[in-house]
Amino acid sequence: MYLSQLTLSNFRNYKQLTLPLGSGLFLFHGENAQGKTNLLEAVGMLATATSFHASNDREVVGWLAPEHIAHLNGLVQRNQDEVRIEIAVADPTPPQFEAVSSVTLPTNMPRKRYKVNGVPRRTMDVIGQVKVVLFAPTDLHLVDGSPEERRRFLDQALCQLYPRYSQALVKYRKVVTQRSALLKQVRENQESPGMLDYLDEQLTLLAQLITYERQRMLQALNEAANGFQQSISGGREQLQIAYRPSLKLDESWGLSELQPQYLRQLREVRRKEIQQGVCSLGPHRDDLEFIVNGVNMLTYGSRGQQRTAALAAKLAELGYMRKSTGDEPILLLDDVFSELDHFRREYLLCQVAKHQQVLLTATDLTGFPSSIVEQAHIYQVRNGDITADR
CATH class of the missing domain: 3.40.50.300 (P-loop containing nucleotide triphosphate hydrolases)
Structure with a gap:
């Protein structure tokens, strides 16, 4: 192309x-x-x-x-x-x-x-x-930047690859906004907590696709990124990119199992969410962790290690998009x-x-x-x- x-x-x-x-x-x-x-x-x-x-x-x-x-x-x-x-x-x-x-x-x-x-x-x-795959100076801060930057790293690729992902992400963000507003209304006794049930259903339905595709992409990235990390470091470093969702996930869960599990966890934190007036669980709170030789690069990585991990991740993204589309x-x-x-x-x-x-x-x-x-x-x-x- x-x-x-x-x-x-x-x-x-x-x-x-x-x-x-x-x-x-x-x-x-x-x-x-x-x-x-x-x-x-x-x-x-x-x-x-x-x-x-x-x-x-x-x-x-x-x-x-x-x-x-x-x-x-x-x-x-x-x-x-x-x-x-x-x-x-x-x-x-x-x-x-x-x-x-x-x-x-x-x-x-x-x-x-x-x-x-x-x-x-x-x-x-x-x-x-x-x-396209973009590599800008800000991408070198993928490892030590904000969780939002790391989510954007996944979303930019997945939206180009899968129209259904792009559609789900847009709808999901709208539901999060609506649900946050409703949580505040419930907190102020302006609405009944039962009004959250419909939005919870919509939120989890969209979230299951987003979470599933992010997990699939990360599995593919890990297959390639570690090879780049080893090459750049002269074989001294092993890289793993770990998915850190706000939900409690089990790797054995399939796509159909994500929604009921998410619904259950939402119900468990509903009282807390009403008090805070924000959606505390879901893909909008996910993060990635870059681990080199078992060490979290965000906390303990040197500048060189962080940039190497970011570089390896972007090169892996390029290969993932090529493999996904041919x-x-x-x-x-x-x-x-x-x-x-x-x-x-x-x-x-x-x-x-x-x-x-x-x-x-x-x-x-x-x-x-x-x-x-x-x-x-x-x-x-x-x-x-x-x-x-x-």
């Missing part, structure tokens, strides 16, 4: 861009704040329908966009076919500049619109049409090499150079082996303009 053409209009600092691409390694270099991350952000958005870089998707709309709308268009070559993905993102409240036109968007206008091969589609129909995901590497020491940088380059399409950003070409530079398609990024070095 590879992106053969990317077209952007009023996306971040790209007023107009048409970039032909193909298989192989593409290296985009330039100073900071020139648009390198924005470029990868656009590719990631074609795959996941959301931005990995913005707190709100409307931030991707250029400040001076005449109609307050950004357009993304990607042509993707897959094993069996070709697919064109189009996304329009509207910003209803742009900054007020004199150069901005006075266009006012209708209040009922959707903030994002999608097309697949020219046909209007829903968000769920777009996610996973093209698959197609090679596009690999996005956003200025991650400046955060790695020489040995880890060399190892990562050797691993990624053989993939079908790799889009890599860096501030300069210093530190890249000549063998990598010679095989790469090299572009300079400057203030939203991209020019080929050769």
